[in-house]
Amino acid sequence: MIRSESTEMYLKTILELGTGKEPVAISQVAERWGVTPVSANEMIKRLAEYGMIRHEPYKGVSLTETGLRQATNILRRHRLWERLLVDHLGVDWAESHDAACQLEHATAEAVTTALDAFLGHPTTCPHGNPIPDPGQPVNEAETRPLSTLEIGQQATIICIHPEETALLNYLAEHGIYPQRTVEVEEIAPLDGPLTVRVGEQRTVIGREAASRVHVAV
Amino acid sequence: MIRSESTEMYLKTILELGTGKEPVAISQVAERWGVTPVSANEMIKRLAEYGMIRHEPYKGVSLTETGLRQATNILRRHRLWERLLVDHLGVDWAESHDAACQLEHATAEAVTTALDAFLGHPTTCPHGNPIPDPGQPVNEAETRPLSTLEIGQQATIICIHPEETALLNYLAEHGIYPQRTVEVEEIAPLDGPLTVRVGEQRTVIGREAASRVHVAV
DNA sequence: CATGATTTTTAGCCATGCCTATAATTTTGT
DNA sequence: ACAAAATTATAGGCATGGCTAAAAATCATG
Ligand SMILES: [Mn+2]
Ligand SMILES: [Mn+2]
Ligand SMILES: [Mn+2]
Ligand SMILES: [Mn+2]
Numbered sequence: 001m002i003r004s005e006s007t008e009m010y011l012k013t014i015l016e017l018g019t020g021k022e023p024v025a026i027s028q029v030a031e032r033w034g035v036t037p038v039s040a041n042e043m044i045k046r047l048a049e050y051g052m053i054r055h056e057p058y059k060g061v062s063l064t065e066t067g068l069r070q071a072t073n074i075l076r077r078h079r080l081w082e083r084l085l086v087d088h089l090g091v092d093w094a095e096s097h098d099a100a101c102q103l104e105h106a107t108a109e110a111v112t113t114a115l116d117a118f119l120g121h122p123t124t125c126p127h128g129n130p131i132p133d134p135g136q137p138v139n140e141a142e143t144r145p146l147s148t149l150e151i152g153q154q155a156t157i158i159c160i161h162p163e164e165t166a167l168l169n170y171l172a173e174h175g176i177y178p179q180r181t182v183e184v185e186e187i188a189p190l191d192g193p194l195t196v197r198v199g200e201q202r203t204v205i206g207r208e209a210a211s212r213v214h215v216a217v
Numbered sequence: 218m219i220r221s222e223s224t225e226m227y228l229k230t231i232l233e234l235g236t237g238k239e240p241v242a243i244s245q246v247a248e249r250w251g252v253t254p255v256s257a258n259e260m261i262k263r264l265a266e267y268g269m270i271r272h273e274p275y276k277g278v279s280l281t282e283t284g285l286r287q288a289t290n291i292l293r294r295h296r297l298w299e300r301l302l303v304d305h306l307g308v309d310w311a312e313s314h315d316a317a318c319q320l321e322h323a324t325a326e327a328v329t330t331a332l333d334a335f336l337g338h339p340t341t342c343p344h345g346n347p348i349p350d351p352g353q354p355v356n357e358a359e360t361r362p363l364s365t366l367e368i369g370q371q372a373t374i375i376c377i378h379p380e381e382t383a384l385l386n387y388l389a390e391h392g393i394y395p396q397r398t399v400e401v402e403e404i405a406p407l408d409g410p411l412t413v414r415v416g417e418q419r420t421v422i423g424r425e426a427a428s429r430v431h432v433a434v
Numbered sequence: 435c436a437t438g439a440t441t442t443t444t445a446g447c448c449a450t451g452c453c454t455a456t457a458a459t460t461t462t463g464t
Numbered sequence: 465a466c467a468a469a470a471t472t473a474t475a476g477g478c479a480t481g482g483c484t485a486a487a488a489a490t491c492a493t494g
Contacts, residue, residue: 006481036483102323107319221450255454260451262473443489451479453476460470
């Protein structure tokens with residue numbers, strides 16, 4: 001089985017979109033990875049042949065044992081790189097995501113191990129997402145999207161998920177980072193934006209962005 | 218112009234094989250990069266179209282201004298990564314070369330800059346080769362191959378060039394590292410091996426390997 | 435249960451980078 | 465000067481990973 005950037009990104013995409021139980025629609029994979037549904041279908045066929053994923057027609061795809069292990073390792077490399085980039089090299093918080101997305105496919109096993117040790121076995125990426133242990137699948141934290149909070153509710157920002165550089169840049173501009181405390185002050189109708197208080201500041205962020213910010217009450 | 222691993226490695230290979238003046242034979246490029254001469258020829262044609270290299274038929278290829286800049290940047294990334302891997306992450310001295318050869322093609326500009334700053338603007342890789350300044354071509358040090366020393370001559374090991382993991386492993390096993398002092402004790406005939414003293418130890422290394430160890434008397 | 439929407443498949447095409455086999459060309463050494 | 469060696473080019477293939485256009489299959493819903 002080939003281990004190209006392409007196949008790795010398909011696996012990672014399926015892992016990131018999957019809630020764990022229900023299979024992920026191929027159209028969603030296609031959209032997130034930025035290819036046509038036809039192309040995604042072709043690749044899904046190949047990955048299924050290689051035993052990395054299972055395809056239930058008209059339902060979607062899910063990772064096999066092998067596929068899950070592989071995808072988890074990619075995620076692990078990604079998040080370890082982000083930690084190095086942000087904490088030690090001083091790379092921009094939002095920019096680190098894209099940089100890590102390139103590095104994750106070019107990382108030898110020995111480098112991953114050494115990186116993890118150097119960083120002191122970190123448990124989360126700079127965007128709050130858990131760094132899986134080698135071989136182990138991630139166990140998601142107990143969180144809910146910021147967009148589900150009610151007016152007046154306070155919460156702590158846990159993580160941004162799924163990550164995307166445009167989203168991270170947007171959130172950084174609005175002071176939305178993990179660990180910070182937020183309180184919803186206003187919710188505009190018609191899927192409109194949320195007015196939130198973060199620390200001392202008050203900002204307005206879109207509903208879709210807010211649904212990618214996960215908090216713990 | 219495409220910036221694939223393939224095109225980048227062709228450029229880096231041409232830079233590493235070139236002494237600066239005379240063009241590099243395509244057959245040499247093919248051999249070092251591990252493809253057939255036909256394949257190398259095809260790629261050389263493309264790279265020439267993109268204005269990265271010049272091809273003098275039956276003579277060889279040389280880098281254009283643009284190509285030299287690009288190749289130098291790749292070399293720069295490679296050697297910066299090696300420094301991080303060896304000095305900070307504790308990756309094996311010999312293994313670092315292959316690991317860096319993967320990373321060098323997946324490194325965003327911002328990462329290179331940050332890496333350089335984090336490392337304190339190092340001037341050489343762990344194998345003694347100079348790290349070029351951004352945009353500037355490398356200026357080779359005043360050295361000669363260990364294989365050209367005469368019996369009794371003492372010298373300081375400066376660098377290993379061109380690098381190759383198998384070679385680095387071999388040299389590491391024999392205690393041949395930059396900065397160490399060597400003295401040639403015996404030279405076997407018929408292109409045979411050299412017996413050298415490195416520090417307190419005496420070892421025998423092949424002539425070809427010795428020709429890749431550059432020293433200053 | 436029919437019909438429209440979604441999902442999947444098929445067919446045909448393209449670029450990249452490899453390959454082998456073979457032929458043409460140029461250089462070089464005797 | 466000529467034959468051997470090296471270099472270059474041509475032809476035909478292959479795998480990967482994309483694409484569009486169009487058809488077929490299934491799902492969902494009124
Ligand atoms: Mn990636
Ligand atoms: Mn992250
Ligand atoms: Mn490389
Ligand atoms: Mn090196």
